[in-house]
Amino acid sequence: MSTTPSDRTLGMGARLRSRLGSLSLSVYGVLGFLFLYLPIVILVIFSFNDSRSTSQWAGFTTDWYRQMIEDRQIILSLWNSLFVAIISTAIATVLGTLAAMAMERYSFRGKMAMDAVLYLPIIIPDIAMAIMLLIFFNVSGIGFQPWEVQFFGNRLAVPYSVIIGHVAFNISFVAVVVRARLANMDRTLEEAAQDLYANTWQTFRRVTLPMLMPGILGGALLAFTLSLDDFVITFFTSGAGFNTLPVRVFGMIRRGVTPKINAVSTLMLAGSFLLILISIISRMRSGEDEDAIQFGL
Amino acid sequence: MSEECAVELRDVVKAFGPFVAVNHVSLQIRDGEFFSLLGPSGCGKTTSLRMIAGFEMPTSGHIYIGGAQQGYLPPNKRPVNTVFQQYALFPHMTVAQNVAFGLEMSHANKGEIGRRVHEALEMVHLGGLGTRKPKQLSGGQQQRVALARALVNRPKVLLLDEPLGALDLKLRKAMQIELKNLQEQVGITFIYVTHDQEEALTMSDRIAVMDKGQVLQVAEPEALYEQPTHRFTADFIGETNFIPARVAALSPTILVELAGGIRLPAGWVEPGIAVGDRVMLSVRPEKINLYEAHELEELTATTCRVRGVVERLVYVGTDTHHTVRLESGDRVVARLQNLHVDEEPWEMGEATTVQWEAAHGRVFKEA
Structure with missing residues (x-):
């Protein structure tokens, strides 16, 4: 791994903090998108549900x-x-x-x-x-x-x-x-x-x-x-x-x-x-x- | 009006609300002339140009192009074309389509359009670039397209609004020469708006100096520099020394008196000045020479001579600027060419005598 100047100048704690920071930001982003798009995905999935129910999966159909x-x-x-x-x-x-x-x-x-x-x-x-x-x-x-x-x-x-x-x-x-x-x-x-x-x-x-x-x-x-x-x-x-x-x-x-x-x-x-x-x-x-x-x- | 007038402005006024941008301007621009409107920003030069083009209508006064009064004719009905400051090329058209636009609008036939567009692009050395979009060209190339787009219509008059303003210095210098050559080649009247006095002096046949909406002087470059008739012109064109003085006599020769009772002859005095008035004596720095006491010849009636002390030296390559504090307490700058390497240079604090020919001294009103 190459050492960039920023790696050398940052202390261990600071580096960890910045890693954690960017990681938590990613997680936050993913959760945000899940909140927005999960209902849509579920809606699409249940349009193929082989049952009158829109909440219990019973098999695939295009009926x-x-x-x-x-x-x-x-x-x-x-x-x-x-x-x-x-x-x-x-x-x-x-x-x-x-x-x-x-x-x-x-x-x-x-x-x-x-x-x-x-x-x-x-x-x-x-x-x-x-x-x-x-x-x-x-x-x-x-x-x-x-x-x-x-x-x-x-x-x-x-x-x-x-x-x-x-x-x-x-x-x-x-x-x-x-x-x-x-x-x-x-x-x-x-x-x-x-x-x-x-x-x-x-x-x-x-x-x-x-x-x-x-x-x-x-x-x-x-x-x-x-x-x-x-x-x-x-x-x-x-x-x-x-x-x-x-x-x-x-x-x-x-x-x-x-x-x-x-x-x-x-x-x-x-x-x-x-x-x-x-x-x-x-x-x-x-x-x-x-x-x-x-x-x- | 004389027949050779390409454009004439007669007592033209343009007011935007309470602000008077152009204040009773009268100009006669000759056929085939390279004419510049020169002045600082806000002096009314661009507004004047826009009125000739038809983008603005005069509040009062008349504009004639080729002897015909323009009245309220819209821009598309006027026999002039404009090169805009930022080129204003149509970004959605190719270079050739840009150049062809004016010909298409005036219903030239297809073959004619193709031939003339080709000629125009050749003329500005852009022969192979007709199919490019303006964005794919450099600033200098875009400038040439703008020129070709205007000139292809063979207008009676070409209006140029600071067309070189966006180019870097070296390119600007090259384009200045090219523009001048082009103008001589096509023989069209150019009206050129600029705030750059050097540019105006380099290219123009005649220059109108404008300030605060008014034309102060219209003259050939040399006359403008050597014989300015207004304090603003002397100051704006090139550099000059202004020495406060009082008029001691007007005839038989013009004499002014500096502080400390020093009397000097001068070559010209602004009309309306009377004996006893406070005035400014203007002398260009390159007209002033420095002498050591033993070098001085006998004083003649047409020579101005004042003792002083060298205060500051600024070496600028071709010249050295010598700031001299005169006996009267005023400071003047003398610009001496560096002709000889082995010449003994002046030193700071050294006593000297400054001298210039009376004819180079011009007397202006104080304000």
Whole structure:
């Protein structure tokens, strides 16, 4: 073993203390991760349990997954979730990006007020937002009628109110992420484009937008995840008979917990991992751009 | 306005709220000229440049480019291009795409764009690097890309905002010469903003010295150095000695009186100064010579001569700076070239006589 200067200068006691210190830190870290991820591991394991019990192991089976796939209600709610997430993400990404541009690039009357309002959906509790939306839709009488649509061979009837509700909170998240990117962008790049004869639109299209892209993608990914994940706002704004996957799971739990719920949860977990994987890969693609890693999510 | 004017500023004012950045500036920049705006930071030089480019609009006054009043024309409608301080290269585009940007925006055809981008990159010695991203280039190379990106559009006027500020000294010196050569080669009017007086003197045909939003003097480098018309200019360009004095006479010759009743002739006096006013006599250090008593020739009416004591010597290679305490109590620095190795050097505390030609003495208002 080589002797480094620090080994020689440190006394036995000090060395032991530093060893113990780093060891206990490792143990602490492992315990922390166990606390966070053990329940998830158990959830996944029991989705393969050959029994109705979610606490006593009785053997391996994929039967719950077969039952899940055969459950027309679950599959329909999955498609509902995906449809709502895609549409609301698309709308919220465009509006959120525009809002970020307005807040960061222009000054206008009521900018402070808009700034506060823009952050509100992030700060206020979901339940308050949900009730707010519910009252709005009830009083105005708009939104509850369904959007009848053919989506990957499934006939969906998605209430506009759910999509509007999801857009309403997702705008804020997209705006925050895009704005962070915009604030760190060098204004002189836009001036350089103008100086090289680009008009306002060309400057946005050729310089601002490409520079913002990592932020916009990050914001969109966040919006998509939040939309897929949302229970409270969907539950309150959907009216009767419309289920997204989280709302469906909630309905199933009321009739008793079975490993089928574990199977659905595992499926959602797998979906989340896939999204994370996509975001990491897209980040590595634009690898030479360090800023993308800094501001993309 | 004369036809050969590339850019003209007429009584231009720019105020940001209560702060007046540019205060009634009028300039006429000739066609094909290398013109520098020189001044300390905050003097209004960059704001002036940005108004010519169209990034800022004047609060009052008019700007003409090639004889046409610019009014509120946005930057993309003006026949000028800018080289920015931090280059402002588009990081998501290759070098060639950066250079092609302006041509694409002005709808040049594909073949033309390719040919001119190639030419421009050759011109700045970056021939093979068109496919690289700006981040893969060194600072000096990025600087050249910025130049090529602007010049490829063949603007009437090229605006440069401290373009060499981010480079190290040696590279900066090399780029100064290259920039000057390039300007002579393409024959485009350059308007160059800098706070570095040496840089301005090296490259410019003419220089406008700015301070506190105003243009103090516009002159060729030599005239600016030898005949500054304002105390700030004398101080900012090169080094000079300021000796407090009082005006004793203005005609037939200018005479000033130092402390202790020493009267000296001077070559020039700032307009508006009257006999009896407190003034500053400015003499450049290299114009002053030191003599031993026995070396002195007969005093003529155009020679200034004051006795003193050598106080300090600073050897800087080419020169030695001699600080001399004059009889009047004032200190002056004389910069003597080290021409001969075997020369007997001055020693500290040695008595001496300083002498300069009256024509080199310039009299400025005290403040």
